[in-house]
Amino acid sequence: MKLTKVALCIGLGLSAIATAHAATDIRGKVLSEATGSSVEGVVVTAKSNVMPKPRTAVTRADGSYSLPALLPGFYELSFKAKDGSVQTAQVQVYLDQTSKLNMVLAGATDTTEVITVTGSYVVREGDSALTNSIGSKAIESLPVGQDFRDMMKLIPGVQYSENSTLGVNAGGSGRDNKYGFDGVDVSLPMFGNLSAEPSTHDIAHVSMDRGGAKAIGFNRSGGVAVNSKSKSGTNEFQGNIEYKIQNKNFVADRDIENKELAKYTTDKTWISANISGPLIEDELFFYGSFYRPEVTRENKVTAYGPAKDYLSVREEYFGKLTWAPTEDLLLDLSYRTSDRDGRGQSVGSLDQDSTSNGDDATQDILLFEGSYLINDMTTLSFKYSEFDYETAGAPDTVFSDVNPRIGNSLPLDQLDQIGLFTVPSLDEDSDVYDNIRAQQLIDKYGYVGDDGAKRGGGSIGGDSQFNNQNFYRDSFEIALDHQLEIGDSYHNLHFGFQYKENKEVLSRLSNGWGSISFIGGKQVDNYDGEEAVFYRARVQQMSLESDSGDVVAPITSSSKSYNIEFNDTIEHGDFVYNLGFVISKDVLYGQDLKANSSNVSGYEIALGHKYKMHTVDFKDTFQPRLGITWNYAEDATLFANYASYNPEASSLARAASWARNSQKTIDVLFDENGDYLANVPASGSSGKFFQKGIKPKRIDEITLGASKSVTDRLFVKGHVRQRKLSHPWEDTPNDARLYGEYGPFGGVPSYIADKGLYIENLSEMRAEVGGSSYVIAELDGAKNTYYEVSLEAEYSADRYFASVSYTWSHYYGNYDQDITSGNSDGNLFIGSSNLADGKGRQLWDGKYGKLNGDKPHVFKAYGYYTTDWEANVGAYFVYQSGDVWETWDGEVYGFSSDTIRYSEPAGSRRERSHWQMDLNYTQNFTVFDNYTVKFRADLFNVFDRQTGYNYNPYVETDTYGKARNLINARRLQLSVNIGF
Numbered sequence: 001m002k003l004t005k006v007a008l009c010i011g012l013g014l015s016a017i018a019t020a021h022a023a024t025d026i027r028g029k030v031l032s033e034a035t036g037s038s039v040e041g042v043v044v045t046a047k048s049n050v051m052p053k054p055r056t057a058v059t060r061a062d063g064s065y066s067l068p069a070l071l072p073g074f075y076e077l078s079f080k081a082k083d084g085s086v087q088t089a090q091v092q093v094y095l096d097q098t099s100k101l102n103m104v105l106a107g108a109t110d111t112t113e114v115i116t117v118t119g120s121y122v123v124r125e126g127d128s129a130l131t132n133s134i135g136s137k138a139i140e141s142l143p144v145g146q147d148f149r150d151m152m153k154l155i156p157g158v159q160y161s162e163n164s165t166l167g168v169n170a171g172g173s174g175r176d177n178k179y180g181f182d183g184v185d186v187s188l189p190m191f192g193n194l195s196a197e198p199s200t201h202d203i204a205h206v207s208m209d210r211g212g213a214k215a216i217g218f219n220r221s222g223g224v225a226v227n228s229k230s231k232s233g234t235n236e237f238q239g240n241i242e243y244k245i246q247n248k249n250f251v252a253d254r255d256i257e258n259k260e261l262a263k264y265t266t267d268k269t270w271i272s273a274n275i276s277g278p279l280i281e282d283e284l285f286f287y288g289s290f291y292r293p294e295v296t297r298e299n300k301v302t303a304y305g306p307a308k309d310y311l312s313v314r315e316e317y318f319g320k321l322t323w324a325p326t327e328d329l330l331l332d333l334s335y336r337t338s339d340r341d342g343r344g345q346s347v348g349s350l351d352q353d354s355t356s357n358g359d360d361a362t363q364d365i366l367l368f369e370g371s372y373l374i375n376d377m378t379t380l381s382f383k384y385s386e387f388d389y390e391t392a393g394a395p396d397t398v399f400s401d402v403n404p405r406i407g408n409s410l411p412l413d414q415l416d417q418i419g420l421f422t423v424p425s426l427d428e429d430s431d432v433y434d435n436i437r438a439q440q441l442i443d444k445y446g447y448v449g450d451d452g453a454k455r456g457g458g459s460i461g462g463d464s465q466f467n468n469q470n471f472y473r474d475s476f477e478i479a480l481d482h483q484l485e486i487g488d489s490y491h492n493l494h495f496g497f498q499y500k501e502n503k504e505v506l507s508r509l510s511n512g513w514g515s516i517s518f519i520g521g522k523q524v525d526n527y528d529g530e531e532a533v534f535y536r537a538r539v540q541q542m543s544l545e546s547d548s549g550d551v552v553a554p555i556t557s558s559s560k561s562y563n564i565e566f567n568d569t570i571e572h573g574d575f576v577y578n579l580g581f582v583i584s585k586d587v588l589y590g591q592d593l594k595a596n597s598s599n600v601s602g603y604e605i606a607l608g609h610k611y612k613m614h615t616v617d618f619k620d621t622f623q624p625r626l627g628i629t630w631n632y633a634e635d636a637t638l639f640a641n642y643a644s645y646n647p648e649a650s651s652l653a654r655a656a657s658w659a660r661n662s663q664k665t666i667d668v669l670f671d672e673n674g675d676y677l678a679n680v681p682a683s684g685s686s687g688k689f690f691q692k693g694i695k696p697k698r699i700d701e702i703t704l705g706a707s708k709s710v711t712d713r714l715f716v717k718g719h720v721r722q723r724k725l726s727h728p729w730e731d732t733p734n735d736a737r738l739y740g741e742y743g744p745f746g747g748v749p750s751y752i753a754d755k756g757l758y759i760e761n762l763s764e765m766r767a768e769v770g771g772s773s774y775v776i777a778e779l780d781g782a783k784n785t786y787y788e789v790s791l792e793a794e795y796s797a798d799r800y801f802a803s804v805s806y807t808w809s810h811y812y813g814n815y816d817q818d819i820t821s822g823n824s825d826g827n828l829f830i831g832s833s834n835l836a837d838g839k840g841r842q843l844w845d846g847k848y849g850k851l852n853g854d855k856p857h858v859f860k861a862y863g864y865y866t867t868d869w870e871a872n873v874g875a876y877f878v879y880q881s882g883d884v885w886e887t888w889d890g891e892v893y894g895f896s897s898d899t900i901r902y903s904e905p906a907g908s909r910r911e912r913s914h915w916q917m918d919l920n921y922t923q924n925f926t927v928f929d930n931y932t933v934k935f936r937a938d939l940f941n942v943f944d945r946q947t948g949y950n951y952n953p954y955v956e957t958d959t960y961g962k963a964r965n966l967i968n969a970r971r972l973q974l975s976v977n978i979g980f
Contacts, residue, residue, distance in 0.1 A: 024093055025068040028101040030059045030079060038063025039105055043080040048073045048093075049234040052283050052324035057376055064490065066483060068379050069330065069371030071322075072135070072205040072229055079103050092796075094133030095229050096207035096217070102634070130210040130703065130719065132156060132792075136231070138801050139203055141864035142874045143918035143938045146244075146270060146293065148181065148198040148228070153876065154862065155208040155224060156805035157790045159855050160878045160914070162968055163825045166193050166818065169853030170210060170224045171723045171786030171809065172699060173817040175830055176647045178221035182230050182334060184365050184385040189471045189502035190557065191827045192649030195389075197338055197363050201242075201272045202289050202318055205229040211703055211721065213627040213641035215567040215580030218477065218498045220623070222647040222699040222725075230334065232322045233285030237277035240979030244270040244936075250972040255946040264969065266297045266310075284323045291316040291338075299344055303447040303458055304352040307344065308396070314340035316363075323370075331370035338363040343396055350447065350458035354397040355420060357463040364388040382478040390470040397462030399512035404539050410513065410674035412535075416445060419513035419537065420464035423447075424520065425456040433520040434534065437672065441518055464515040465540060468507045468554075475500040489572040494580075498563040504654055507554035509543040513668070526680035527669060533677060535670040544666075553608050557654035558589045564618075567625065578627035578641075586616040586648055586696075590657030590687065593769060601689070601765035605658075613656060614776075616696045621646045635709040645699045655832030656731070656776055658687035658769070686772035688731055688832075689765060691758045694778040695727040716793045723786040728815050730782075731774045732836035734762045742839055743893045744903060745846045752780045752844070779836055779843055784813025784851055795863075802863030811854040814847040816906065822899050824852065824950065840893035840901035846886070850907025855881040857913075870924040875917065882911030887960075888953040898954045914947035914967060916940075934977040944970040 026046060030039045042059040050073035057065045072095040078088045087106065093099050134154060144150050152168045153160050159169060167174040167187075175192030178185065188195045209225040219225050251264035274289035297310035316338035323331045340361040347356035369383040402418050415421040423445045427433040438456070446454035477498035484491040514537055521532040542552045567580030590613040594606040603611065627641040654660075669677040705719025734757050741747040758777040765771070790807040818824055820833030836842055857880065864874040884907035890898040920938040927933055948963025 024070050024072050024095055024097065025066065026070065026075065026077065026091060026093060026099045026101060027064070027066045028103065029063040030065065030103045030105060031063055033104045033106045039081065041082050042105070043078075045078045045080070046070065046075045046091075047078075048075045049236070050232055051330075052235075052278075052285055052322060053327045053330075055327065055373075060485070062485070062490070066376070068481065069373065069381065071232065071330075072133075077101065077103075079105065081105055092135060094135060094207065095205040096209070096227055097131060097133050130705075130721075131207060132794075132803075133205065133207045136204040138864065139200070139206065141801070141866075141872050141920075141922070142862055143876050143920040143940060144200060145940075146199055146201070148179070148186075148200060148203075149194050150200060151203070151206055151208075151226060151228070152224075153878070154206070154803075154860075155210065155226070156792050156803070156860060157210065157788065157807035157809070157858055158224060159853065159858055159880055160860075160916075162965075165195050165827060166825045168224065169811075169818065171721075171788060171811055171853070172223045172725065172784075174223070174853075175649055175817060176222035176699075178219060178223070178225040180225070180227035181365065182367050183227060183369065183383060184367055184387055185473060185475065185500070186365070186387055187649070188389070188827065189473050190504055190559070190649070190651045190653060190830070192647075192830055193827065195827060197314065197316075197340065197361065197389075198336075198365075199291060199293075199316070201291055202230045202274070203228045204231040211641065211643060211701055213625055213639075213643055213703070214494075214569070214578055215565040215582050215623075215625040216494055216496070218496065218563045218565060218582065220563070220582065220584065220645050220648050222645040222697075230318070230320060231274070231276070231287055231289075232320060232332075233276035233278065233287045235278050235281055235285075237275075238980065239273070239275035240932075240977055241273040242271070242975055242977040244272075244973055244975035246971060246973045250974075252944050252969040252971070254969055255966060264971075266295055269294050270975075279321075283325065284321065287318075287320040287322075289316075289318045291318075299347065300349075302347060302353060303350045303449075303455075304460070307347050307353040308356060310344045312340065312342040312345070314338060328373040329370070330372075332367070334365075334367045336363070336365040346463075348459065352416075352458070352460040354416075355459050355461060355463055356396045357393060358396055359391065359393045361389070361391045363390075377483045379481040380479075381481070382476070385473075385475045387473040387475075388471070391468070393465070393467040395463035395466070395511045397511075399462055402512035404510060404513050404537070404544055404668070406544060406668065406679055407676050409676055410516070410535055410537065410670045412674045415441075415516060416460045417512075419461050419511060419516045420459055421445065421461045421516045422459050422518075423456040424518040427520070430520075430522065432532075433522055434672070435520075437534065438518060438520055461516075462511050464511055464538075466507075466509040466511060468505075468509070470505045472503040472505075473500065489570055492569040492571075494565070494567040494569075496563075496565040498561070498565075500561040500563070501558060502561075502653075503556065503558040505554050505556050506654065507542055508540045508665075510540045513537040514539040514543075519669075521672075524667070524669060524680070526667070527678060529669075529678055531671055531677055533669045534672040535674060537668040537670070539666055539668055541666050553591075555654060555657065555659040556591055556610070557657055557659075558610075559648075559650070559653045560587045560589075561585070561648050562618075574631045576627075576629040576631065578625065578629075580625040582621075582623040582625070583618045584616070584621040584623070584646060584648070585618050586621075586650075588613040588615075588650065588653045588656075590653060591659035592687070593658045599768050600761060601768045603658075603769050605769055611658075613653065614690045616646075620696055633708075637707050639703075639705050639707070641701075641703040643701045643703075645701075646696045647699065650729075650831050651829035652729070652776060652831045655829045656688040656690070658771065660687055686770065686774075688772045688774050688776050689759055689762065691775055691777040694729060694776075697728045698726050700724050700726075713797050714793065714795045716791075718791045719789075721786075721788040721790070723788075725784045725813070725815060726782070727778050728782045728817070729776055729831045730779050730836040731772075731776050731832045732758070732779070732842070733838060734758050734773055734775045736836065736838075736842060737780070739839055739842075743845055745844060747844070748842075749781075749844055755780065774837075776831065779815065782815040782843055784811065784815050786811045799866040800863065802861070804861045805859070807858045808856055809854070809858070810856060811851050812849060812907070813851055814843045814849075814906070816847070816851045819852045820900060822954075834900050838895075840890060840895060845893075846902035846905050849886070849905040850884045852883060854884050854907060857881045870926070872920075872922040872924070874920040874922075876919075877915070877917045879915040880913065882913045882947075883949060885909050885911065885951045885953050887955050889955045891956070898956065903955065909951075911949055911951055911963070912947055914945060914949070916945045916967065917942045931978070931980045934975075934979070936975045936977065938973040938975075939970070940973075941968060941970045 167177040246268040271292040276287040295312040299307040320334035343358040366386040479496035562585040570577040593603040593611040596604040629639040707717040792805040862876040889903035922936040950965040
């Protein structure tokens with residue numbers, strides 16, 4: 001199917017006259033040195049090894065020129081005047097930024113004379129005043145890392161993070177960021193984080209946008225927007241292969257008391273290779289690559305004996321074509337496929353080796369894009385992309401011939417061959433527990449203790465469950481850019497439309513009979529039968545066979561987004577005005593209902609049916625993007641921007657779907673002989689209704705700043721910024737406003753209590769179709785605010801590059817989307833978390849204060865230097881304040897669960913600050929003129945600053961107030977690269 005779509009895209013490319021919008025271009029004016037006036041009719045040509053064909057423009061009456069839709073890279077510009085004289089300039093073009101170059105023509109009597117300009121100022125403009133871009137040289141020369149998320153450490157003002165799932169916090173939720181790999185959105189659909197697996201080995205350019213002054217690029221992130229551009233072919237055949245290693249002995253011991261666990265035990269290797277060149281010179285380029293990371297670890301012996309070794313291997317292939325059939329048409333087609341296989345990834349110390357599990361993941365990214373210059377003033381563009389990410393957690397031991405069926409007996413002599421059986425322990429304090437049968441099971445299935453006797457408490461058989469979560473995103477966008485002169489002002493108009501569909505298909509299947517426990521005659525929840533229960537099998541309903549042939553379908557959840565953007569960048573004298581907006585429509589779809597207008601709820605039960613759950617309409621999502629820039633000097637600006645976003649990431653298509661009502665897990669109960677007794681529903685969640693009239697989550701931003709090109713090498717920028725969030729959604733009890741007085745913070749404020757139920761007739765609606773007593777509501781008074789003051793400087797020369805930034809910030813309020821469970825770095829629901837789940841978890845329960853991510857001081861400095869002896873030295877340094885935390889104690893609210901039940905105001909305590917330095921050194925050797933050999937060493941966390949973070953807030957635990965994670969220890973990576 002995927003290859004068919006690739007072929008279809010190629011066919012479309014042959015007939016298409018457009019591709020996706022690219023904000024990478026060069027603009028400027030040409031003036032006469034003699035008169036200072038504008039020069040019309042100058043032919044401006046841009047050439048680069050990354051472009052199959054050059055781009056040409058002719059200066060207009062006011063001397064202006066524009067070279068749009070360029071690939072990022074290094075360009076040589078030639079300016080040919082009417083008298084035949086030529087002058088050239090060299091310009092670096094960055095991803096998602098405009099390079100502005102004004103040229104002063106000196107004139108020449110010899111029409112063949114070429115003057116190379118080296119001193120002209122180049123002013124870069126992105127989609128925001130807070131855009132930073134990094135080229136391929138910097139990416140290759142800095143100690144960055146192998147994963148796409150490692151690029152986040154380079155964003156000025158954004159905290160350094162070693163989260164493996166959640167994105168970085170940038171004055172908002174880590175789930176509201178936007179991640180683009182070749183412009184394709186690779187954030188996890190419905191969860192908003194970066195669990196997908198793109199790597200950095202193919203990345204040539206990166207742009208990092210912390211705001212959005214322009215309505216270009218369909219940016220609704222509400223956080224940072226990171227984009228990247230992959231490497232492309234050129235007119236020269238090039239290739240290289242690299243082998244990198246991080247042996248377990250290259251990593252410092254972890255700073256923990258347990259010396260046995262302090263030793264790092266994982267070996268890592270990376271193999272990458274690529275080749276590129278022309279298929280048709282000056283017209284069609286190709287680029288292809290291979291990437292194979294491997295992680296191994298020798299697992300220790302468990303109580304049952306030796307355990308298999310840990311292994312995770314991923315193989316990734318990437319191919320790309322860049323085609324310019326004419327100077328005005330540029331097409332890109334690329335396809336990336338990756339397959340990861342993991343085994344022996346989890347086995348407990350008291351468990352049999354056969355109970356281990358692994359995981360598999362496949363990732364496919366298809367992209368077709370390009371640009372067509374209709375004329376000097378107009379560019380038409382489109383982009384089509386597919387992102388597929390299929391994951392499966394699977395047992396290493398599979399019981400393929402065991403088919404659970406309601407009514408069947410449990411073979412007690414084969415409990416190690418039909419599921420995951422937890423060997424019981426004795427319970428001498430119980431009057432009903434059958435310790436005799438428990439001892440028989442221990443004697444048969446238990447492990448041998450140090451005293452030679454059999455013991456219970458471990459697990460045998462195979463892991464209980466297959467967990468398949470497959471994510472899909474298809475996107476199409478089209479844009480028109482037109483330049484227009486009206487009077488003495490110049491307009492750059494942009495129109496764009498984007499359609500995006502996100503989908504998750506979830507299936508959880510039991511391995512055999514799933515998880516099997518010995519109950520021993522004790523009471524079982526939801527069971528009121530007369531016969532005692534001795535065994536329970538907890539089975540996923542999707543895997544059960546029935547005599548009727550009924551099958552429980554996977555949960556399919558989806559959402560569709562329609563985005564329209566308009567932007568007008570107006571140049572008038574020394575001022576540039578930006579007038580733009582984005583409007584959006586988001587539609588959430590669930591499963592197991594269908595519309596019925598005659599019912600109070602508007603629905604009726606329809607198992608397996610897809611239904612429209614909720615719609616956020618265009619009229620509710622007007623997102624203005626306004627800005628003004630005063631170019632008070634050729635090399636200096638003052639700017640002010642206002643932007644608004646409605647983030648699209650939401651888990652509610654699954655979290656509120658009626659498919660959650662059908663109890664996907666059931667408990668099958670058996671007597672002392674293993675004969676079937678009954679089956680009862682296990683605990684589970686239910687579908688939820690939406691409060692009427694709720695406004696979509698919104699983030700508003702104001703920025704004031706200034707920039708200056710001190711020299712043609714040194715660029716400085718500073719700004720102040722405020723961001724405010726309002727109208728977030730969460731699931732909460734329908735009667736939460738009526739809780740009254742309770743807890744240490746006083747209970748429900750009167751102005752909230754006066755509003756009553758979120759949905760007045762919820763009981764009537766539930767009487768028709770069932771569902772939860774919780775509803776999806778706009779939380780009363782939910783808000784947070786972020787202030788930021790930032791200073792940045794960037795220096796770039798032939799051999800040097802350096803970036804330095806300092807940011808002071810403050811993040812506070814009562815709504816913290818990232819701290820909604822005991823695990824703040826997981827795939828947690830957006831809009832259906834523990835937040836607002838009952839007493840102690842409401843926003844009025846001490847939630848107001850400093851929020852997760854409030855790190856007042858962040859200083860970053862990084863850069864590289866190329867030596868005379870063909871070597872490169874790179875460095876990265878970061879200092880940042882510690883994060884905030886507070887004590888959690890459910891007892892003060894009358895609960896045993898402490899999770900996010902604050903017993904003191906949010907952010908009352910702060911973790912330790914952290915700093916670290918990373919270094920790398922690369923030595924290049926040229927062999928036979930055409931071949932190079934590179935030896936590289938990357939040393940991360942040079943001074944081994946294993947700062948603790950993610951402090952334990954549970955006051956009733958032994959480790960309260962201690963760090964649950966440490967910054968990764970000092971580690972060395974060595975590599976060799978051979979290229980031509």
